[in-house]
Amino acid sequence: xxxxxxxxxxxxxxxxxxxxxxxxxxxxxxxxxxxxxxxxxxxxxxxxxxxxxxxxxxxxxxxxxxxxxxxxxxxxxxxxxxxxxxxxxxxxxxxxxxxxxxxxxxxxxxxxxxxxxxxxxxxxxxxxxxxxxxxxxxxxxxxxxxxxxxxxxxxxxxxxxxxxxxxxxxxxxxxxxxxxxxxxxxxxxxxxxxxxxxxxxxxxxxxxxxxxxxxxxxxxxxxxxxxxxxxxxxxxxxxxxxxxxxxxxxxxxxxxxxxxxxxxxxxxxxxxxxxxxxxxxxxxxxxxxxxxxxxxxxxxxxxxxxxxxxxxxxxxxxxxxxxxxxxxxxxxxxxxxxxxxxxxxxxxxxxxxxxxxxxxxxxxxxxxxxxxxxxxxxxxxxxxxxxxxxxxxxxxxxxxxxxxxxxxxxxxxxxxxxxxxxxxxxxxxxxxxxxxxxxxxxxxxxxxxxxxxxxxxxxxxxxxxxxxxxxxxxxxxxxxxxxxxxxxxxxxxxxxxxxxxxxxxxxxxxxxxxxxxxxxxxxxxxxxxxxxxxxxxxxxxxxxxx
Amino acid sequence: xxxxxxxxxxxxxxxxxxxxxxxxxxxxxxxxxxxxxxxxxxxxxxxxxxxxxxxxxxxxxxxxxxxxxxxxxxxxxxxxxxxxxxxxxxxxxxxxxxxxxxxxxxxxxxxxxxxxxxxxxxxxxxxxxxxxxxxxxxxxxxxxxxxxxxxxxxxxxxxxxxxxxxxxxxxxxxxxxxxxxxxxxxxxxxxxxxxxxxxxxxxxxxxxxxxxxxxxxxxxxxxxxxxxxxxxxxxxxxxxxxxxxxxxxxxxxxxxxxxxxxxxxxxxxxxxxxxxxxxxxxxxxxxxxxxxx
Numbered sequence: 001x002x003x004x005x006x007x008x009x010x011x012x013x014x015x016x017x018x019x020x021x022x023x024x025x026x027x028x029x030x031x032x033x034x035x036x037x038x039x040x041x042x043x044x045x046x047x048x049x050x051x052x053x054x055x056x057x058x059x060x061x062x063x064x065x066x067x068x069x070x071x072x073x074x075x076x077x078x079x080x081x082x083x084x085x086x087x088x089x090x091x092x093x094x095x096x097x098x099x100x101x102x103x104x105x106x107x108x109x110x111x112x113x114x115x116x117x118x119x120x121x122x123x124x125x126x127x128x129x130x131x132x133x134x135x136x137x138x139x140x141x142x143x144x145x146x147x148x149x150x151x152x153x154x155x156x157x158x159x160x161x162x163x164x165x166x167x168x169x170x171x172x173x174x175x176x177x178x179x180x181x182x183x184x185x186x187x188x189x190x191x192x193x194x195x196x197x198x199x200x201x202x203x204x205x206x207x208x209x210x211x212x213x214x215x216x217x218x219x220x221x222x223x224x225x226x227x228x229x230x231x232x233x234x235x236x237x238x239x240x241x242x243x244x245x246x247x248x249x250x251x252x253x254x255x256x257x258x259x260x261x262x263x264x265x266x267x268x269x270x271x272x273x274x275x276x277x278x279x280x281x282x283x284x285x286x287x288x289x290x291x292x293x294x295x296x297x298x299x300x301x302x303x304x305x306x307x308x309x310x311x312x313x314x315x316x317x318x319x320x321x322x323x324x325x326x327x328x329x330x331x332x333x334x335x336x337x338x339x340x341x342x343x344x345x346x347x348x349x350x351x352x353x354x355x356x357x358x359x360x361x362x363x364x365x366x367x368x369x370x371x372x373x374x375x376x377x378x379x380x381x382x383x384x385x386x387x388x389x390x391x392x393x394x395x396x397x398x399x400x401x402x403x404x405x406x407x408x409x410x411x412x413x414x415x416x417x418x419x420x421x422x423x424x425x426x427x428x429x430x431x432x433x434x435x436x437x438x439x440x441x442x443x444x445x446x447x448x449x450x451x452x453x454x455x456x457x458x459x460x461x462x463x464x465x466x467x468x469x470x471x472x473x474x475x476x477x478x479x480x481x482x483x484x485x486x487x488x489x490x491x492x493x494x495x496x497x498x499x500x501x502x503x504x505x506x507x508x509x510x511x512x513x514x515x516x517x518x519x520x521x522x523x524x525x526x527x528x529x530x531x532x533x534x535x536x537x538x539x540x541x542x543x544x545x546x
Numbered sequence: 547x548x549x550x551x552x553x554x555x556x557x558x559x560x561x562x563x564x565x566x567x568x569x570x571x572x573x574x575x576x577x578x579x580x581x582x583x584x585x586x587x588x589x590x591x592x593x594x595x596x597x598x599x600x601x602x603x604x605x606x607x608x609x610x611x612x613x614x615x616x617x618x619x620x621x622x623x624x625x626x627x628x629x630x631x632x633x634x635x636x637x638x639x640x641x642x643x644x645x646x647x648x649x650x651x652x653x654x655x656x657x658x659x660x661x662x663x664x665x666x667x668x669x670x671x672x673x674x675x676x677x678x679x680x681x682x683x684x685x686x687x688x689x690x691x692x693x694x695x696x697x698x699x700x701x702x703x704x705x706x707x708x709x710x711x712x713x714x715x716x717x718x719x720x721x722x723x724x725x726x727x728x729x730x731x732x733x734x735x736x737x738x739x740x741x742x743x744x745x746x747x748x749x750x751x752x753x754x755x756x757x758x759x760x761x762x763x764x765x766x767x768x769x770x771x772x773x774x775x776x777x778x779x780x781x782x783x784x785x786x787x788x789x790x791x792x793x794x795x796x797x798x799x800x801x802x803x804x805x806x807x808x809x810x811x812x813x814x815x816x817x818x819x820x821x822x823x824x825x826x827x828x829x830x831x832x833x834x835x836x837x838x839x
Binding site for chain 2: 012013016019020022023024026027029030031033034036037038040041042044045048057058059060061062093094095096099100140
């Protein structure tokens with residue numbers, strides 16, 4: 001009987017029916033590799049668990065930024081600690097909240113301060129958002145990542161629709177803030193500081209005149225200021241300050257921007273707050289005090305004594321006094337600046353009396369007559385005489401100072417009736433040391449540009465006295481000039497002559513100009529005590545994240 | 547696993563690709579729609595509630611996928627049909643891809659999450675690659691390799707056939723004790739050539755296949771060699787030579803089968819070990835991510 005093909009096939013496996021139990025090379029390879037992979041993963045896990053601190057970095061999103069580099073493998077230095085008991089109240093799966101529950105306050109202060117917030121008018125939701133530092137300050141993005149140079153998206157969470165995040169009733173902004181500002185190039189409004197309608201200039205000053213040679217209206221105009229005149233009025237030291245190389249006393253004074261505008265020293269005024277409080281207490285101006293700022297970012301305030309007085313002294317006129325055949329000439333004397341008209345006359349009178357006494361007025365030679373016990377007191381005729389003379393002189397000097405050509409009103413604007421000195425007042429000069437109070441601007445960073453590029457109209461030119469004696473318009477060009485550099489390169493920039501070019505491509509993120517936490521405001525800058533932690537630590541504690 | 551066995555291979559491969567892309571995009575679009583109506587944020591954050599939920603779901607899917615391994619070890623326990631397990635393995639694997647991508651927020655994260663993510667993507671890709679190969683190669687084997695054998699037994703069967711071939715040639719050049727004739731079928735130089743052919747070409751080829759570097763591995767060379775021998779031997783020996791040629795042809799087909807079998811299963815060299823490593827590191831990642839400091 002012939003064998004069937006099936007039997008023929010099965011005969012091949014006679015004695016080896018369990019062949020399938022023995023894996024072939026391919027399957028053996030799978031298992032060997034699987035065991036190796038299992039061992040590798042197990043080794044990783046074992047090292048991870050037994051050396052948790054050294055391996056913590058493996059679980060992060062990346063290296064910490066430079067100032068936090070010491071904490072790369074020390075999670076608890078920044079992340080709040082939890083216990084297993086917290087698993088019971090639902091925090092087990094709330095990983096995001098847990099990981100973003102940070103202890104920034106150990107090293108950074110301010111989050112608890114009422115002055116630290118962004119806007120007083122923020123809603124509770126906005127405050128909650130702001131109180132979590134990591135909502136905007138994203139770490140674990142590499143050593144060079146900046147925690148304060150944020151992506152626009154972080155700001156746009158609120159500023160794309162601001163109405164959701166603030167309560168208008170609490171807002172002090174006037175006019176109100178724009179509801180949607182998402183990009184500097186496309187929809188950022190014009191700088192509100194440039195609109196000074198609600199706080200107009202109260203000083204008559206012409207940059208053009210002061211930048212002209214000799215501070216004249218026109219070329220070779222009359223009464224040009226020469227170094228000789230400066231020397232005569234103020235002494236040689238002041239003349240030297242304005243002397244250019246090679247100039248003689250006969251030469252006219254040529255000012256430049258830096259003659260008056262000097263960059264801040266960077267560190268601000270030592271003991272800023274105490275000094276400010278003291279000056280406030282005395283009613284003295286505080287504009288010359290500076291909060292700590294970035295070096296060279298801003299120009300120091302213009303100061304009368306330093307920048308104006310050399311050419312525009314406030315002095316009482318000479319007094320001509322005659323007594324019999326004797327004639328006195330009382331010299332000019334300085335009158336304090338920064339006083340109101342009502343304070344002027346007593347100061348002038350006192351000044352003239354002082355000069356009369358110093359000059360030995362004849363009335364002072366009259367002996368005082370003794371009065372008897374029962375006699376009525378006799379008037380002091382000398383004092384009465386000096387008082388009369390000084391009063392007359394002071395009245396004339398006051399008139400000249402208040403309404404004369406070179407008096408207060410040459411520069412200052414006034415309110416009230418000059419006849420009634422109790423109402424008549426010099427209008428205060430607004431403090432515009434920092435124009436962009438909601439942003440930062442660093443003049444030193446832009447030193448390559450000529451001043452007049454951004455401040456048109458401040459260069460010297462011929463100007464009519466009528467125009468020169470009007471308050472100047474704001475000499476700061478608007479946002480478009482910023483955008484010519486701070487915009488993507490594909491943006492076209494149009495110039496006054498009609499030509500175009502591409503924009504500079506320089507960064508234009510929100511945080512390139514804006515500080516958060518009121519960082520550019522007095523009291524809240526980087527050196528502010530509000531930014532100091534409640535408890536300082538030594539370096540060892542700091543490095544250990546304790 | 548063979549999907550839609552009545553469909554052409556191309557359609558089945560296309561279906562796998564479309565299913566992968568469709569499921570991935572579909573789940574992601576669904577998640578995006580949820581974000582659009584404010585259910586969660588977009589792009590998803592790994593540590594957000596939604597991200598953690600995706601992570602837990604994805605982790606559960608991975609653990610389910612890994613059950614294939616113990617199921618294989620315990621196949622005698624009747625834990626459901628292989629086909630059902632494979633079907634669930636494939637579908638859950640495809641669904642797991644977008645869920646894990648959502649969990650990761652389409653990123654990689656730090657060193658450990660990145661390692662887990664890369665391993666997961668490699669495992670998924672190797673699984674899809676294996677699934678595609680399984681639609682194509684078995685059918686090719688069915689058509690191209692008649693007499694298909696058990697791949698793991700090819701070398702042993704080669705030895706079995708080598709023994710048979712050796713016996714057949716010996717029977718031609720020697721006189722068996724029970725034979726009626728006193729003369730072998732093949733004598734003289736031809737017998738010597740047959741013996742040399744057996745020892746130097748045929749037996750090594752049958753035993754080791756193409757690794758023997760024999761000319762018989764090439765069909766045209768083998769045909770030429772056997773034709774010449776058939777013409778040279780007496781008619782009584784020709785049936786033996788035809789059997790020898792049949793064995794050589796079978797070995798050639800089995801070599802081809804072994805090659806295809808390697809490609810049919812080699813993706814598992816990647817899929818299985820990486821799955822094991824990925825699962826281990828995933829558990830570590832989950833422990834660390836959920837750990838309370």
